Amino acid sequence: MQHDATPGLSILIPTYNEAGNVAELVSRIEAAVCADPVLSIESTEILFVDDSTDDTPLAVARAAEAALLRITCIHREDRAGGLGGAVLVGAAQARYDLCLVMDGDLQHPPEKIAELYRTALGYEADVVIASRYAEGGMAAGLSGAARHAVSRASILLVRAMFPMRLYTCSDPMTGFFLFDRRAVDLDQLRPLGFKILLEMLARQKLRVVEIPFEFAGRFAGESKASMRQGLHFLRQLGQLRFGRMSGFAMVGVLGAVVNVALVWLLGRLGVGVVPATVIAAETTIVGNFLLQDRLVFGDLRSRHGFLGRFVRSFAFNNVEAALRIALVVQLVHLGWMSAAAATAVLLVVAFVLRYVFHALVVYAPARQYRV
Ligand SMILES: Nc1nc2c(ncn2[C@@H]2O[C@H](COP(=O)(O)OP(=O)(O)OP(=O)(O)O)[C@@H](O)[C@H]2O)c(=O)[nH]1
Ligand SMILES: [Mg+2]
8 A cells, every 4th residue: 555644534435325324324433533543533534425316415414514524425416337436436536545435324334444444554455355254254234145145156256257366355346445546547447336346356456455344234224236236247247357349249159059949949849940040030139139238238328229229239130140141152152162161251250240330330329428
């Protein structure tokens, strides 16, 4: 961690409808800051980055009036990037370079803030992580056995996908961590929901230190973790590991497997070769579009609405398939290539053309788009 004379600490708290937690959270943070000789009220601030539709901003304003700490609430209307986007907005506006991120529902005990801060000052690290899974840590606050299993399994998965970058990290998905803004290139990050720490660790080589902590139960309000966040996570993983074009290729390969399986299945059901081939091809085209729209291009706010994107993609794929088949027949007829070789070559050409068409036309960037 790089030092300056008075490092100071900015505490960034992303909030989405946490009105019932704000007062308790602020008073526990303030007590924790006052109780620690290394932290001081003068050189600590809290920044709420709020996307709420409830009266969380009012709760923050009330807490700020009663508190000694400097407290700011940045309220956003667009909710861009969700939790992760909120963290980056907070980091950009923070007064200090040492930025601590924690949830607004008291699952991350404020009494641990001082230890994170001291560890940041004492070690050569860019990021200090409060881990539920380091020795001495606990994930008891996760509600239910299913959430425990999902949490464990997704950590195994991401560690397997980024074995080098996450080698020393037992909890790359925690939302409780401290980073040095000078060491992390924030412009490189593409926030997409909850896993902003993973975004930092996977994209950049950072020096990481961990401390254990006990993840508590929610104090008040409702969880915002959802199936949707799960899908965001899968999309984020795909983009981090494979990039957009590889994700596109993976969906294509999956589609090809489904296509072959459908032709086989329809044949077994007694459907003729031509209708079976057409049904399987069209089902694959639609299925691929739906997956690409969510998993590969989901972060691009396209100029076209859902129907506009679907029509363009569907039309392109049908025209492309018809042309490709006609070309294969022609090449074989001219004796230039065998059917298999012509199909293979044209499939590669078609893949590149399809990607370019989707990236530039179907998902033509909306001009007003900002992360
Ligand atoms: N600014 C902002 N904050 C969000 C958003 N979604 C969630 N949050 C906040 O991020 C933190 C974590 O969300 P939680 O709902 O507690 O998620 P979780 O801890 O995985 O789920 P639980 O264990 O059930 O609480 C909380 O402070 C939320 O208010 C969002 O879209 N924007
Ligand atoms: Mg929570």
